[in-house]
Amino acid sequence: MGRYFGYHRTSTTVQHLERGLAEIETLCKKNDIKTTAIVTAQCTGKNFNRLVYTMLKRMVDEGDTLIITEVDSLGRIKADTQKELRCY
Numbered sequence: 001m002g003r004y005f006g007y008h009r010t011s012t013t014v015q016h017l018e019r020g021l022a023e024i025e026t027l028c029k030k031n032d033i034k035t036t037a038i039v040t041a042q043c044t045g046k047n048f049n050r051l052v053y054t055m056l057k058r059m060v061d062e063g064d065t066l067i068i069t070e071v072d073s074l075g076r077i078k079a080d081t082q083k084e085l086r087c088y
Helices: 018-030 051-059 078-086
Strands: 004-010 037-042 065-068
Touching: 004 018, 004 051, 018 037, 018 065, 037 051
Parallel strands: 004 037, 004 065
Antiparallel strands: none
């Protein structure tokens, strides 16, 4: 059985992480899911060369589940995000 990881990103430090974290926590509680980690980042989503995201990818193994609140949390460019999702 795989592990569960949460990931939420905002584009700037002015934006609040709390809403996304609350959504992940509510989903997990409702479905009796225990997360291994919930990772957050406050940086641009225009590419996937982000330190926190790179660290997260190293943590997630085949069979694990990544919980995100919105596809935009992964990346801003739709084609790049779709390509990235295929890696999982």
